[in-house]
Amino acid sequence: MRISLTAAVAGLGLLAAACNQTPADPAKSEEAKPAVADPAFDQALTFNCEGGGKLDVVFNMDQGGMLARFDGGPGKPFKPVELDERSGPEMRFAADGATIDYGMGETMTYESGSTKKTCTFATTDLPAPTAEGVKHVLTVADAGKSFDVKVGEKISIALVGVPTAGYLWAASKPPAWVKAIDGPGGPTSSAQRLPGFAGGSHWEVVIIEAIAAGEGEITLAQRRPWEDAAEPDAETFTFKLKAG
Numbered sequence: 001m002r003i004s005l006t007a008a009v010a011g012l013g014l015l016a017a018a019c020n021q022t023p024a025d026p027a028k029s030e031e032a033k034p035a036v037a038d039p040a041f042d043q044a045l046t047f048n049c050e051g052g053g054k055l056d057v058v059f060n061m062d063q064g065g066m067l068a069r070f071d072g073g074p075g076k077p078f079k080p081v082e083l084d085e086r087s088g089p090e091m092r093f094a095a096d097g098a099t100i101d102y103g104m105g106e107t108m109t110y111e112s113g114s115t116k117k118t119c120t121f122a123t124t125d126l127p128a129p130t131a132e133g134v135k136h137v138l139t140v141a142d143a144g145k146s147f148d149v150k151v152g153e154k155i156s157i158a159l160v161g162v163p164t165a166g167y168l169w170a171a172s173k174p175p176a177w178v179k180a181i182d183g184p185g186g187p188t189s190s191a192q193r194l195p196g197f198a199g200g201s202h203w204e205v206v207i208i209e210a211i212a213a214g215e216g217e218i219t220l221a222q223r224r225p226w227e228d229a230a231e232p233d234a235e236t237f238t239f240k241l242k243a244g
Helices: 005-010
Strands: 045-049 054-060 065-070 076-080 091-095 098-102 107-112 115-121 136-138 146-149 154-161 168-171 178-187 202-210 214-223 235-243
Touching: 045 107, 054 107, 054 115, 065 091, 136 146, 146 154, 154 168, 154 214, 154 235, 168 178, 168 202, 202 214, 202 235
Parallel strands: 136 154, 146 235
Antiparallel strands: 045 054, 045 115, 054 065, 065 076, 076 091, 091 098, 098 107, 107 115, 154 202, 168 214, 178 202, 214 235
């Protein structure tokens, strides 16, 4: 069954400001031009086109369309086109005689006149989200290490979890002299920003605050919160902390 165009676009977590710049022609050279600084494309999905060139797109939840630019040039607003439910791509967008077809996968097809390009999504790894106001930023490589903080200071720990399967990282029986709270989270791969993407691992950040003087081991455990406490942890992360 075809996915409703309006529902598919509205479900995206990608926002962009309306773009009023002059539409840009598709790239005619084999080499991509330097990208024009445009905050509307800060969360762009980048597709590498056959024969050279790049297609950057940002789905616009408010207007139900997308912004697109070729080879880093000025952006162009594309509007959604209703399609025959019996054939064709899942989504089609049009602007000034050009069309972009998207099948809810990793390729887009741009067509204008005699020009037709297939562009493939460029997957990149995404860094862990940052937490503000922390003394130390820990990753999986810091397991077993020791850290010193003053009372009132915080430490963040960024670990990869699988929240889509119910597995979450959290402090396991933290001592009374620390407080543990959930920090920011986010995707680990740019592919997770594609419409229709499901599953995958995510960054999870746990913040530990020293609320009193103390010294000991802090353990984070990855588990399903609703499971019985007797169930073994899927993974654990332990480090030593001294607060004074």
